[in-house]
Amino acid sequence: MTPTQTRLVAEAVPIARGIARRLAGRVPLDELTGEAFYALAYAANRFDPGRGVPWPGYARMVVRHRLVRFAQTWLRQPVAIGQDDDGPGFPEPEDSRARDPADLVAAREGVRAVRRQLDRKLFRVLWQVHAIGMTKEDVGRRLGCSRQWVTQLERRAMEAVRG
Secondary structure, eight states, rough: OOOHHHHHHHHHHHHEEEEEHHHHHOOHHHHHHHHHHHHHHHHHHHOOGGOOOOOOOOOOOOHHHHHHHHHHTTTOOOOOOOTTTTSHHHHHHHHTTTHHHHHHHHHHHHHHHHHHHHHHHHHHHIIIIIIOOHHHHHHHHHHOOOOOHHHHHHHHHHHHHHH
């Protein structure tokens, strides 16, 4: 790593630790923290200040994305963003599934707009079904309701988002 990349990683360590603490639960914190530091190194290596995305936002997005995928793999739950054949990890740049982090930051702003439109429960249903890839049965168990009710909530949320 270059000195600039080392400085960027050092600046973002508190961000990575905070994300790991928020996601800890059924996945051990030390596993998440180690993965968060790996993701920071990856983010620092790929960061391009010329794209207009600030480093803290970029680092937060890359670390969170990587830790969610890591936790899903750890718990053997479906991964919403294609699972690599050789296990968890970042897709290679030539991989057709590779996503540009700047595009993911823009998508995150779209998610925030949807979040502002919906109440917490409706947003949670959409997020768990469509972003995380959970089954409606699993979402219902987490929310304490039936699969049919989750389907109704999802339909209501989609109608609200579509206008």
